[in-house]
Amino acid sequence: MKVPDERDDVLLRRAAKGDENAFTVLYQRHQASLYRYALRMTGSAWAAEEVVQDVFMTLIRQPKKYDANKGEVGAFLFGITRNRVMKHLDRLPRELSLELQSNSGVAKEPVDLLTPAVWAERRERVEQVRGAVLSLPAEFREAVVLCELEELSYEEAAERSGCPIGTIRSRLHRGRALLMARLELLRDVPRRATAGR
Amino acid sequence: MNCEEFQAFGLDVGTSRIKSAEEAAAADHAGKCAKCAALAESWDAARAELSLFGDATRNAETPARVQMRLLQELRAQKRPVEIYRRGGMIAAWGLAAAAAIFGVVSWQNWRTEQHRLKANKNNPAVSAVGAASQSSQSGDYVIVADEDTGAFTPLPGALPVTSDDGSIYQVRMQRASLGALGLPVNQDGASDWINVDLLVADDGTPQGVRLHEDATESATLQ
Numbered sequence: 001m002k003v004p005d006e007r008d009d010v011l012l013r014r015a016a017k018g019d020e021n022a023f024t025v026l027y028q029r030h031q032a033s034l035y036r037y038a039l040r041m042t043g044s045a046w047a048a049e050e051v052v053q054d055v056f057m058t059l060i061r062q063p064k065k066y067d068a069n070k071g072e073v074g075a076f077l078f079g080i081t082r083n084r085v086m087k088h089l090d091r092l093p094r095e096l097s098l099e100l101q102s103n104s105g106v107a108k109e110p111v112d113l114l115t116p117a118v119w120a121e122r123r124e125r126v127e128q129v130r131g132a133v134l135s136l137p138a139e140f141r142e143a144v145v146l147c148e149l150e151e152l153s154y155e156e157a158a159e160r161s162g163c164p165i166g167t168i169r170s171r172l173h174r175g176r177a178l179l180m181a182r183l184e185l186l187r188d189v190p191r192r193a194t195a196g197r
Numbered sequence: 198m199n200c201e202e203f204q205a206f207g208l209d210v211g212t213s214r215i216k217s218a219e220e221a222a223a224a225d226h227a228g229k230c231a232k233c234a235a236l237a238e239s240w241d242a243a244r245a246e247l248s249l250f251g252d253a254t255r256n257a258e259t260p261a262r263v264q265m266r267l268l269q270e271l272r273a274q275k276r277p278v279e280i281y282r283r284g285g286m287i288a289a290w291g292l293a294a295a296a297a298i299f300g301v302v303s304w305q306n307w308r309t310e311q312h313r314l315k316a317n318k319n320n321p322a323v324s325a326v327g328a329a330s331q332s333s334q335s336g337d338y339v340i341v342a343d344e345d346t347g348a349f350t351p352l353p354g355a356l357p358v359t360s361d362d363g364s365i366y367q368v369r370m371q372r373a374s375l376g377a378l379g380l381p382v383n384q385d386g387a388s389d390w391i392n393v394d395l396l397v398a399d400d401g402t403p404q405g406v407r408l409h410e411d412a413t414e415s416a417t418l419q
Contacts, residue, residue: 015271018271018272018274018275018278020268020271020272023267023268023271024264024268027264027267031258031259031263031264032257032258032259034259035257035258035259036254036255036257039254039257040250040254045257048257048259049259049260049263052259052263053259053263053266053267056263056267057267057270060267060270060271060274061270061274122249125246125249126249126250126253128246129246129247129249129250130250133247133250144247147214148244148247148251149247149250149251149254151212151213153213153214154214169205173204173205173208176208176240176243179243179247180239180240180243183242183243183246184239184243187242
């Protein structure tokens with residue numbers, strides 16, 4: 001049985017009949033991009049893991065939800081992921097404080113390549129940027145994540161967000177402005193602290 | 198390019214989202230406009246920091262435990278379907294076997310019934326004799342009996358005949374066959390085989406019947 005070259009919709013049909021190989025290939029094809037999107041949008045590895053699991057559970061339990069006439073399996077999966085992420089962000093004010101510091105999902109760089117001071121400084125900076133990105137309103141954050149971090153074109157980002165290109169441009173513009181302001185502020189805090197001594 | 202256009206396109210410099218002509222125009226405008234140049238500088242710094250965050254999450258993947266959980270779920274979804282399928286197969290085979298057995302039994306009953314009806318169509322007397330001869334074909338015997346001294350039970354409608362006027366046949370028959378001769382039969386033992394002496398007139402019609410001495414105990418005329 002040849003599976004790796006199969007199209008997504010064929011794999012999905014097989015997975016729906018209980019073919020584990022087909023499901024594994026389908027999962028491996030899409031899990032990373034969905035996880036990264038969820039991670040960058042929620043800022044929480046725990047939440048991203050749960051979102052991806054939920055998305056594929058839906059695929060296992062209700063494979064007939066996918067309609068080939070409406071688009072590809074990848075777009076379908078991204079749509080579910082986006083819905084789950086947005087639902088998570090709606091609940092976020094109750095959950096954020098417990099997760100922010102402990103479980104960011106940011107990969108740890110190998111310490112031996114950097115001096116401890118540089119490593120600590122860089123890590124702190126990454127955390128600040130992460131905090132600045134997470135502080136953006138969800139729709140602006142999504143535009144920044146898709147266009148700047150995922151490096152998608154405006155067309156692709158618009159398709160994934162389900163909105164016109166003009167809306168994505170507008171959201172990105174405002175998202176960039178807010179992000180610049182926040183990062184500028186964060187850059188100034190250490191400077192001011194140093195100047196005050 | 199003016200300031201408004203620069204804000205719309207200028208910050209895409211260095212990406213694939215902007216054409217080279219627009220990129221050149223943006224760089225030209227930034228060289229002339231201090232405000233837009235400051236904006237571009239600020240965004241470059243922000244983008245550099247953003248790329249740190251992007252790099253830190255670039256290779257992030259779902260933990261392996263998620264795949265394990267999903268495969269478990271897939272197996273759990275698959276199992277009930279297999280159980281239902283197997284149960285359905287067993288039920289279908291069972292029904293088919295039951296239908297086949299029912300068919301065979303019904304066919305045998307029908308054949309038996311057809312034989313019986315064919316036999317009854319003939320003269321009751323002949324059928325009684327036929328039944329007797331049939332029993333002879335199936336291994337029993339028909340013999341001309343010796344003269345017996347016992348009294349014959351006359352058959353309904355038969356004229357009184359003495360044993361000298363006819364022949365006496367010793368036959369083995371099922372007790373139910375006596376019904377065909379017009380005699381009442383106990384239905385409880387209708388299928389029992391009995392030995393009787395049949396008094397047949399010269400014209401071939403049965404006139405009387407009596408139980409033979411060797412008849413079984415249960416074979417009694419009612």
